[in-house]
Amino acid sequence: MFSKILIANRGEIAVRIIRACREMGIASLAVYSEADRAGLHVQLADEAACIGPPAAVESYLNMDRIIETARAFGAEAIHPGYGFLAENPEFARRCERAGIVFIGPNSRALELVGDKIRARQTMENSGIPIIPGMKHVAADFAECAAEARKIGYPVMIKASAGGGGKGMRIVCSEEELRPGLESGQREAKAAFGDESVYLEKYIEDPRHVEFQVLADNHGHIVHLFERECSIQRRHQKIVEETPSQALTPELRRRMGETARKALQVAEYNNAGTVEFLLDRNKKFYFLEVNARLQVEHPVTELTTGIDLVQQQIRIAAGEKLSLRQEDLVQRGHAIECRIYAEDPSRNFLPSSGKVLYLREPRGPGVRHDGGIYSGWEVPIYYDPILAKLIVWAETRDSACARMAAALDDYVILGISTTIPFLKDVISHPRFLEGATTTAFIKNHFENWREKEGPADGLTLALAAAALDELSPSRKVGKAAGLEKEVYSPWQMLGRWKIGEKP
Numbered sequence: 001m002f003s004k005i006l007i008a009n010r011g012e013i014a015v016r017i018i019r020a021c022r023e024m025g026i027a028s029l030a031v032y033s034e035a036d037r038a039g040l041h042v043q044l045a046d047e048a049a050c051i052g053p054p055a056a057v058e059s060y061l062n063m064d065r066i067i068e069t070a071r072a073f074g075a076e077a078i079h080p081g082y083g084f085l086a087e088n089p090e091f092a093r094r095c096e097r098a099g100i101v102f103i104g105p106n107s108r109a110l111e112l113v114g115d116k117i118r119a120r121q122t123m124e125n126s127g128i129p130i131i132p133g134m135k136h137v138a139a140d141f142a143e144c145a146a147e148a149r150k151i152g153y154p155v156m157i158k159a160s161a162g163g164g165g166k167g168m169r170i171v172c173s174e175e176e177l178r179p180g181l182e183s184g185q186r187e188a189k190a191a192f193g194d195e196s197v198y199l200e201k202y203i204e205d206p207r208h209v210e211f212q213v214l215a216d217n218h219g220h221i222v223h224l225f226e227r228e229c230s231i232q233r234r235h236q237k238i239v240e241e242t243p244s245q246a247l248t249p250e251l252r253r254r255m256g257e258t259a260r261k262a263l264q265v266a267e268y269n270n271a272g273t274v275e276f277l278l279d280r281n282k283k284f285y286f287l288e289v290n291a292r293l294q295v296e297h298p299v300t301e302l303t304t305g306i307d308l309v310q311q312q313i314r315i316a317a318g319e320k321l322s323l324r325q326e327d328l329v330q331r332g333h334a335i336e337c338r339i340y341a342e343d344p345s346r347n348f349l350p351s352s353g354k355v356l357y358l359r360e361p362r363g364p365g366v367r368h369d370g371g372i373y374s375g376w377e378v379p380i381y382y383d384p385i386l387a388k389l390i391v392w393a394e395t396r397d398s399a400c401a402r403m404a405a406a407l408d409d410y411v412i413l414g415i416s417t418t419i420p421f422l423k424d425v426i427s428h429p430r431f432l433e434g435a436t437t438t439a440f441i442k443n444h445f446e447n448w449r450e451k452e453g454p455a456d457g458l459t460l461a462l463a464a465a466a467l468d469e470l471s472p473s474r475k476v477g478k479a480a481g482l483e484k485e486v487y488s489p490w491q492m493l494g495r496w497k498i499g500e501k502p
């Protein structure tokens with residue numbers, strides 16, 4: 001086993017990985033940019049090293065600097081978390097060459113699954129169902145028009161280097177095809193430096209169901225069941241849960257076996273997620289492989305009892321999986337809500353500033369994976385995820401109730417967050433029914449605004465406590481970025497309000 005791991009990430013996921021290291025008796029080495037000196041991950045790790053300026057390209061994406069740092073501090077392995085370098089085959093290769101273990105898939109498998117067209121070809125050749133459409137880069141308009149006529153409109157243009165919805169276009173008729181193709185290519189070129197696109201049948205209102213898989217370096221592969229991730233806004237997941245309401249035991253078993261096979265034929269190792277689209281007739285199609293630990297991994301941990309980060313580390317160290325598929329079971333129901341520093345009443349505009357007060361919800365079956373603390377300033381340079389709130393309960397209904405109570409118990413003062421929006425999402429009648437498709441947010445929350453109303457007693461009491469902590473002698477006015485030192489509580493606390501519109 002490794003004695004020290006470098007964690008090439010920040011925020012809640014870096015904290016999550018540090019905890020796994022600590023439990024395994026492995027020293028943790030945090031890295032941070034100049035904007036993250038006060039980061040929670042820096043405080044919690046055993047050691048920490050600054051790797052450069054705030055811009056991610058100069059710090060968290062700086063491959064050479066990170067590998068050098070691992071060498072200098074004697075870390076034998078690097079955990080990339082999610083985002084940044086997590087799915088970068090070049091980084092995995094450089095680690096391999098430097099004799100440092102990349103805690104993730106091998107670089108060849110990363111290359112394969114990162115190329116959506118190659119992945120489609122590989123899956124199709126192994127009998128895995130893919131969405132009908134092209135299996136090579138679209139050569140020109142004529143070829144696309146012919147394919148679209150064959151499979152029937154509506155069709156979807158997708159970027160081969162794709163992901164995150166970039167370069168994707170829905171095309172409903174031949175008239176729309178040329179503009180769709182050209183704008184898709186332009187967007188793909190801008191986002192990935194590669195204008196390759198292809199075309200496939202558009203699946204209307206699908207569910208997004210993904211399977212967690214673990215593959216060791218000795219050919220053993222198990223799946224840890226599904227996560228339902230249909231509640232998304234502009235390809236940003238908001239709420240995830242497991243089990244999915246859409247699967248029967250039989251469908252779950254078939255999809256799970258397909259997910260194992262997908263990673264087997266990709267000669268994949270370590271943790272991975274196989275994404276499927278599920279259509280209205282419950283037909284499933286392979287979509288893509290996410291070659292990383294995912295943001296939503298905790299719902300799988302709570303229902304299977306397996307620590308996915310520890311499994312990743314064990315696999316990377318060359319251990320054989322001790323899990324057997326037939327022993328794995330899902331127990332109860334888990335839901336995750338993502339807490340972002342965004343203002344959901346203002347089109348999810350990123351919200352910056354200082355966390356003046358944080359009260360994390362607690363209680364039986366409540367887990368809070370956070371990267372924040374009272375007094376911490378949210379940097380503007382990175383993804384605005386602050387924390388994840390995850391609950392577990394015996395049934396879906398009780399998990400929904402537990403999530404509602406936990407969100408009510410959750411206080412973040414000083415910045416806008418998605419908490420009020422999440423409260424409305426998880427108490428929506430359609431959500432409570434389990435009727436969650438990828439169109440849910442668009443259909444029910446298009447122009448959502450926070451209900452105005454007087455703050456409750458809890459918020460008032462906490463506001464008073466926060467103000468008391470922020471005494472004038474600490475020059476809070478200036479620290480909070482105000483022109484002059486002012487002690488009006490309304491100015492000190494920024495844009496949040498009690499009863500009154502700002």
Ligand code: MV4
Pocket residue numbers: 131156163164165200201202203204206207208229230232235277287288438
């Ligand atoms: C699709 C689709 C419908 N038909 N492909 C969105 C992200 C990218 N990874 C794949 N995505 C989709 N591909 C076909 N042929 C609908 C989506 C899609 C979606 C997929 C998963 C989760 C949320 C989504 C929201 C909108 C569209």
